[in-house]
Amino acid sequence: MSVFTPLARAELEDFIAGFSLGRLVDYQGIDGGSENSNFFVSCEGGEFVLTLVERGDPAALPFLVELLSCLQQAGLAVPYAVADRSGQCLHQLKGRPALLQPRLAGGHVGQPDASHCEAVGAWLAQLHQATRDTALARPDERGVDWMQDQARQQLQQQAGPLAEALEELLQQLVHWRRQDPGLPRAVLHADLFRDNVLFDGHHLSGVIDFYNAASGWMLYDVAIAVNDWCLGDDGALVPRRVRALLAGYAARRPFTAAEAECWPAMLRLAALRFWLSRQIAAEEFAGQDGVLVKDPQHFARLLLQHRVIAVGLPLAL
Structure with a gap:
């Protein structure tokens, strides 16, 4: 436990x-x-x-x-x-x-469908809308700087396609740090996985675990959610779920052209963030009983899959 x-x-x-x-x-x-x-x-x-x-x-x-x-x-x-x-x-x-x-009502959804994903997208847009114009702010301790430093360290231990993907992302991070991509910002949940959302039937009844909440790009928060809620049993994105989550979000906060351009890289960045944290935890707690260490290879595989993105962001005409 x-x-x-x-x-x-x-x-x-x-x-x-x-x-x-x-x-x-x-x-x-x-x-x-x-x-x-x-x-x-x-x-x-x-x-x-x-x-x-x-x-x-x-x-x-x-x-x-x-x-x-x-x-x-x-x-x-x-x-x-x-x-x-x-x-x-x-x-x-x-x-x-x-x-x-x-203690909020409801339970976790192990196998979400498109309606669950749409509700998650809508909730996330409400979070961003509620915080974007407030004075609430907190630096992300596992943000771009942390990811860049940790990815460089991990790169020395990797080879093959994963090393190539890490190198590409490091170049992207360097570019974004030199030239801000101009993406909308707000307070992010930054950990909106299935085990942090409660549903009563198909009604989203609550969201928990805000301990990673921090200021950042709204699109990054969307990518984190998509990388969990929209995965099928084979570990690949299910296009119908992706479209539903993005539509639920866009109905309340339309995406920008800059966000559409950055979307593929943002999905990879969100996968990188959780691969790094899980990899570090696996090394830190190796052999310790009673500590849940989640599989870092799950996000390593997702990072590689995201080199090709089939579903783009919906943009208002």
């Missing part, structure tokens, strides 16, 4: 006592996390998720709290931080920053 910091019941009872939620009924660690420790917490006052933040800069957490509040006010179903009796939303537990958030 991916709980890096275990909790004893007495420790959690003391923590919950600071809230107006009644007594602790039950709790359990959540399997599947790769970065933070998460627990389902049942209290007399409702169902919640407790997160102990294991990675990243604690100074960025006020941004997270403010972002979730902004999205909740915009009508998006998100797990806002619950305040304790003194009005505090950020806490400490077992030496880790801690957030208690409502």
Whole structure:
């Protein structure tokens, strides 16, 4: 189970006592996390998720709290931080920053269809529209600079087609750093995978895990989502799902000509980002029990597939 910091019941009872939620009924660690420790917490006052933040800069957490509040006010179903009796939303537990958030309804979709993908695209456009003209901002600690540095290191260990793809992307990153492509920017979820979205039937009932949220190109966020939601069982993009997700997004925030030009490279960049993070995690946690390490080769294969892109962005006529 991916709980890096275990909790004893007495420790959690003391923590919950600071809230107006009644007594602790039950709790359990959540399997599947790769970065933070998460627990389902049942209290007399409702169902919640407790997160102990294991990675990243604690100074960025006020941004997270403010972002979730902004999205909740915009009508998006998100797990806002619950305040304790003194009005505090950020806490400490077992030496880790801690957030208690409502547990949203719905479940994860393992095999999405086009309607799920359309809903994800629409939700993502709403996120970008809600944050693009606000003062909310946070640098992406795994952004272009990080990817460029890490890709150079990994390139020394690779050969063949993957090495060629990495070299091409490095050249693209250098070009974008020298000459900004002029893509629209907002706050990104930056991790909108299937396990971070909840559906009640075909209704998108909530989005969770904003710990990677940061400022960046909206198109990059779209590419991250497409690279997960639109993959078929064979690991290739399903054109019908891609078109549905892009149409759901474009109905609320039309794509620009500059975005259409950058789309193929952005799909590759999104695959690179998660190949790098998984590869680094696989090396760091090799041989350690109880830590979920996701397969980095999944995104290595996707990166190579993206050298040819069949579905472009829809543009308004």
